[in-house]
Amino acid sequence: MKWAISRRAQQLTSSAIREILKVTERPEVISFAGGLPSPASFPVAAMEAAVARVFADNPQAALQYASTEGYLPLREFVAKRYNVGVERVLITTGSQQALDLIAKVMIDPGSPVLVETPSYLGALQAFSLFEPEFVSVPTDERGLLPDALTRELTHGARFLYALPNFQNPTGRRLPLERRQALIARAKELDLLIVEDDPYGELSYTGDQLPTLLSMNPDGVIYMGSFSKILAPGLRLGFVIAPPELHFKLCQAKQASDLHTPSFTQRLAYESVRDGLLERHIPTIRDLYGKQCEVMLDALTRHMPAGVTWNRPEGGMFIWVELPEGLDSMKILEEAVRRNVAYVPGAPFYAGAPRKNTLRLAFVTVPPERIEQGVTILGELFREAIAQASPQPRAA
Amino acid sequence: MKWAISRRAQQLTSSAIREILKVTERPEVISFAGGLPSPASFPVAAMEAAVARVFADNPQAALQYASTEGYLPLREFVAKRYNVGVERVLITTGSQQALDLIAKVMIDPGSPVLVETPSYLGALQAFSLFEPEFVSVPTDERGLLPDALTRELTHGARFLYALPNFQNPTGRRLPLERRQALIARAKELDLLIVEDDPYGELSYTGDQLPTLLSMNPDGVIYMGSFSKILAPGLRLGFVIAPPELHFKLCQAKQASDLHTPSFTQRLAYESVRDGLLERHIPTIRDLYGKQCEVMLDALTRHMPAGVTWNRPEGGMFIWVELPEGLDSMKILEEAVRRNVAYVPGAPFYAGAPRKNTLRLAFVTVPPERIEQGVTILGELFREAIAQASPQPRAA
CATH class of the missing domain: 3.40.640.10 (Type I PLP-dependent aspartate aminotransferase-like (Major domain))
Structure with missing residues (x-):
């Protein structure tokens, strides 16, 4: 049986990134790809008490x-x-x-x-x-x-x-x-x-x-x-x-x-x-701020010259730029082979993408794994820069 | 400030029925309008135990x-x-x-x-x-x-x-x-x-x-x-x-x-x-079947000649047809004044509506209120038929 689907549904194509990132569910992969908040930040006890009140009321x-x-x-x-x-x-x-x-x-x-x-x-x-x-x-x-x-x-x-x-x-x-x-x-x-x-x-x-x-x-x-x-x-x-x-x-x-x-x-x-957020949000800020510091510190120590990134004042993400001419999507495949994942920047652009960008999420990864993952990425980017430099410019 | 909204949003208009039915939230209104299942049928205790397991697991x-x-x-x-x-x-x-x-x-x-x-x-x-x-x-x-x-x-x-x-x-x-x-x-x-x-x-x-x-x-x-x-x-x-x-x-x-x-x-x-549905669904069937019988019985006793309805084998609704030429939407206003509500049939038609139809929901209304509400509707429909009969046919 063959059906006609809508024009908008035809446009929906399987994402190459999603296919690559599927492997990040393997426990050995250090994933800076997810946009998930840290489950350590969920106020489980307060919510369990709240659900009891919902049933009581x-x-x-x-x-x-x-x-x-x-x-x-x-x-x-x-x-x-x-x-x-x-x-x-x-x-x-x-x-x-x-x-x-x-x-x-x-x-x-x-x-x-x-x-x-x-x-x-x-x-x-x-x-x-x-x-x-x-x-x-x-x-x-x-x-x-x-x-x-x-x-x-x-x-x-x-x-x-x-x-x-x-x-x-x-x-x-x-x-x-x-x-x-x-x-x-x-x-x-x-x-x-x-x-x-x-x-x-x-x-x-x-x-x-x-x-x-x-x-x-x-x-x-x-x-x-x-x-x-x-x-x-x-x-x-x-x-x-x-x-x-x-x-x-x-x-x-x-x-x-x-x-x-x-x-x-x-x-x-x-x-x-009853004011849970006022008590709870500062603990999230604190946790995420510390995690961010760990990653910024690791980036400073491990990234080769030519790689830049911002210093966020809040939130869950750091934006990294590789030297012009590198493609973070191509590098991702090798990164995943080495058990580290990130999200390439290109899909975040509605128009012409800057292919040398990528997003790092840091809130769910333990500090020692951040250190380990950034070390691997630093080596990988250094290799990619070295490989790219001696070659003639791409057409 | 004036914005352009989408063509589809422009088509969304306020429903006349919804405006009339808003009053059905008043406790004195006997509402056969809602499509709600009976809250008496919710397995609250089983779900409270289930939520405890969600938190424990x-x-x-x-x-x-x-x-x-x-x-x-x-x-x-x-x-x-x-x-x-x-x-x-x-x-x-x-x-x-x-x-x-x-x-x-x-x-x-x-x-x-x-x-x-x-x-x-x-x-x-x-x-x-x-x-x-x-x-x-x-x-x-x-x-x-x-x-x-x-x-x-x-x-x-x-x-x-x-x-x-x-x-x-x-x-x-x-x-x-x-x-x-x-x-x-x-x-x-x-x-x-x-x-x-x-x-x-x-x-x-x-x-x-x-x-x-x-x-x-x-x-x-x-x-x-x-x-x-x-x-x-x-x-x-x-x-x-x-x-x-x-x-x-x-x-x-x-x-x-x-x-x-x-x-x-x-x-x-x-x-x-653990098989809750197998134990629970028969109790819903039983409840709804009894409620349906109460309403069918009331309809038989109170509806004037010319009004017909079906005898459902399940579910939550009875479909009523008034004599040709009556408009259940117009009658609804008077019904609501007399504290009874139903849903006119017209909005359920994608094409030309049969305006003499209406939907009755019976699962949430206590039996004595069903009797009372159907009595009022019977009187109202009898009046509407009497009013319509001597008049010349509408253009």
Whole structure:
């Protein structure tokens, strides 16, 4: 039997990277590839106590259908935390679902959508299913360049997708002045911003810059997540949007999964209602900051000249640049043979990729394994540089 | 600020019915409108014990990211139950998500999609976002008519969406001979069938007819759900598909919500692994069968001549037809004023609606309230018939 599938489904092809990275599940592989938070950071005891309260309070409500917008106390918790009206808050099945809903509501085939260079792969995938035309916004090592948002570049754009805090994949944080300039520019251009902020509270020193949402609540759709501050296996995110867009997002969500599980929403609310996050987030910051230091230190000692990287102020990722001309995708195969994995940078680019880039995740790997893995990568990159140098330039 | 939203989002309009039915949350309203399973049927104690096991076994895995396909033991449980290879099983965030994923993978704007007359409203909504051209398949009181599936009617159809068991909204079950004829016809026409089966195990006598899946595993995408046999608040469904479609559905799911919550999947698996469903489903059948009898009995005693309804063999719904010319949508406003609610039939039709139809749900309403509500509806319909009779025919 032969069926016709949709044009968007035909575009979905098996990822070469995913095939290579499948082997990283072998225990002998030191993987800097995963984007997983450290399970050591999950507040298991608090959540076990919370689930007992869910069963004690009203188990039948936790097991029944519920409203599309989400569990009201959890929505109120989010609204208070972000100082917005609860009528703007929609609970989503992870913030990946928020990407899907935003795409459903905002993107027609061929609609221009502005993205950072590079940007979050999961967003590019979610948006791609709705066939936008991606427009790459130039960036430097501190994030996107507000001045690059000209009338020409942004013409007809449905929105700008921005990750101002410890961006996945680069770990970059957008400085305050740029946030201010970006908001001013967006207002001038009548440009909607989609702010994706799963890592905003994971600054290692605890300092936080204002969200774009707080600077212009009526011009920003804000996406947040409990994945990095509580537990990703609950698949709980939220989207804060101006009322008319909130309403459309709710309609799209109803068609997509009716509502996010009542049970996980109540579990999360019972976990966080008494100030757990205030006690818990500092321990995550501390853990991730230390892990980051270990990796930065190892990079300094083991990377050959010509390899550069940034020094993140928070989050889970370091962005590495190899000398121009090297291809991190090709090198990955040999890295995996030597039992170390990372994610090549190319797939994070909507437009022409910088093939000499790669992403390192450090939060789940024990310090001695970080040291060992970076040592191996240092040797490998040194060999790759040596091999590349004497050869004539590729056509 | 004014934004451009997608064409599909513009089509999403506020439902008049939903506005009317909002008042049904008032406790004085006797609502036959909801499609909710009875909370009395939730196995709370078994699930509380199950959640304790989830925390005892491997809480960190239950709280971490997981594979898109779903929790392997739960997939194996489903595969065994349906006698299919586990590689065909994808766990979804409720079976509503399966509708969204199938639409993503199968529907282009303008693609013909065959639906029963009437069909499940949630499916029409999910598919609509992908802008198909709905083609209505004729039915009678026993379900769809396989002979109506001519080469002309089915030309270019991406699939036929069928609900063979106790269909929402009509409660109809497709007889065995029609299932056989349907499968034979679909094979001839190379027509893919999407079989939506949330109520299949809720036959009041416990007898089950073979699924379309079992009759042609390579020509059917099967959607199942834990909502009606365990608890809907977990939002757990599954889709069984031929391998190449399974793969595409997984890719679409990854972009939609990465994966269904690890926590709810493990909770469900720990709940059902020891045969809970075999003990529990008969109690639901029994409860729903008794509730159905109460409503059928009340209808017989209170409905005026000219009103007809079916006698379901399972599930949660009765389909009522008023005399030709009456509009159940208009009557609903007065019904709600008298504190009784139902769902008008019109929105369940992809094409021209039969406005004189309506759906009654009976599983959550106590018997004395069923009696009371049906009494009120009987009076109301009698009045409406009397009012309609002497008047000249509407233009």
